Amino acid sequence: MKGREVSNDEQATLKYDDKGLIPAIIQDDSSGEVLTLFWMNDEAVRRTSESRRVWRYSRQHGKLMLKGETSGDFLDVRRILYDCDEDALVVRVQPTGAACHTGERSCFYRELNTAGG
Secondary structure, eight states, rough: OOOOOOOTOOOOOOOOOOTTOOOEEEEOOOOOOOOEEEEEOOOHHHHHHSSOOOOOETTTTTTTEETTTSSOOOOOEEEEEOTTSSOOOEEEESSSOOOSHHHHHSSSOOOOOOTOO
């Protein structure tokens, strides 16, 4: 999947929720696997874009956090896509380790049992 690049004279107008946040799906650029879902504020989006490493806004701690700062498991950004409504992001990354704080590669390692199989 190749996204259309936004030129300097065409800027995305991202739409944040009433708390100033936008959901960011973090996806492995090589495999396409969804690794996690982070929330970002405008500062996290800016830092992620500039540093090419994923920053997130921690709702639990009420602050910006660089993914990998304590664990060493960074998410190196390959590209950032936004949806047609400009209210969600997909951040394509090359992980240097586990994406989940539990040590799992992906935060989506559990499955809900659904009725009928």
